[in-house]
Amino acid sequence: MKPILEYKDYRLYIQDYYDERKRLGAFSWREFCKSAGFTSPNFLQLVCKGESKLGKPKIEKVANAMGLVGYEKDYFREMVAFGNAKKDSVKKAALLEMQKIALEHKVRVVDGDAFQYYESWKYPVLRELIPMMPGANPRDIADACKEHVSAEDVRDVLDFLVKAGFLKKEGNKAYSQTEQTVIGSKEALPLAIRAMHKEMANMAARAVDRYAPDERHFTGVTLGVNEEAYGRIANELDACCRRVLSIANEYKDQDQVCRVNFQFFPVTDKVKEARHA
Known part of the structure; x- marks a missing residue:
């Protein structure tokens, strides 16, 4: 839809x-x-x-x-x-x-022409962070990241984000987003998006020990489903993701970059028939 x-x-x-x-x-x-x-x-x-x-x-x-x-x-x-x-x-x-x-609230769908955007967590994270730090130099921006990134990496990512149209320069070391929300095209970027999901999942695993409970929010549930329920739940997660983006976009004074992961996957094979009396 x-x-x-x-x-x-x-x-x-x-x-x-x-x-x-x-x-x-x-x-x-x-x-x-x-x-x-x-x-x-x-x-x-x-x-x-x-x-x-x-x-x-x-x-x-x-x-x-x-x-x-x-x-x-x-x-x-x-x-x-x-x-x-x-x-x-x-x-x-x-x-x-x-x-x-x-x-x-224009949404940009990233396709094959911007494959590089999904090569590393650095691109989406720095796209959100850099506009929050007008006047900051690459070293300051790098130091604000929880994951390791060098000042040289920040410069390279910034050059790409501007050339690819994800950011635009507003003044001396000041940048703004060309679109408030960026999502990936599942049709054009399946490999890149899968790699990004893996990278972000690893970051989430590290966050369990890195942050105190009041600095992160983790929740989950294990449940039995059939094919119809699976489809409905997947649709609900997509809708929830859109609502989360909508809530974030209501505010103009963002001061931190966060990541939300929606993970819904099988942990058993499908049971073909009852194996008990």
Whole structure:
């Protein structure tokens, strides 16, 4: 499913959300409506068909049911206003606000042309850190990293980030991000992303002993699933990742770079049949 910022029609967005949930497992319009707090089991289906519309009191309920937070919820709210507006002035105001939100929270998908970005943890971490330290020299930036990196490495990474368009220079030793969020294309970069996952997992393992419990947050659960449950949980983790990014992007005074790992993997073979009486 496309990011919400690529939509202009809220009915199409709701329909695509439903189709994606349906594709990943058992999901119905009745279940969707119930999660949004509606008594009518087909209200949202009628909305998608254009036979009803989403009024202001119901926007928050639907946004919450779809797991939207932060700028995603703001964008959805404006998208509904745009779709429901009768007056051109109202329609224009909503569209301008949508464009503003999209510009502020633009997501860059890294593809094969920027393979190097996923070669090491240094690239994504320094991309986040360098704008927080305007005027800092490479040695200061290197010293702020928990993992070892040299001043020369910082200079090389910075040169790449600027040339590849991940950062732009704002002044003397001051930089800003060209897009607030960067994600990797699973289709274009499978090998590079797998290598990055391994590197970040190793960093997480070291963090268990490196930081006190109040400086890190680790949690996990071991559970039994079937194929349908696996698909639904994987989809929920993807949605959670988007919500985490949305929350982080709400703040403009970041002072530290952190990493969140979502790891969901099998620890046994599939049981073909019961082996006990």
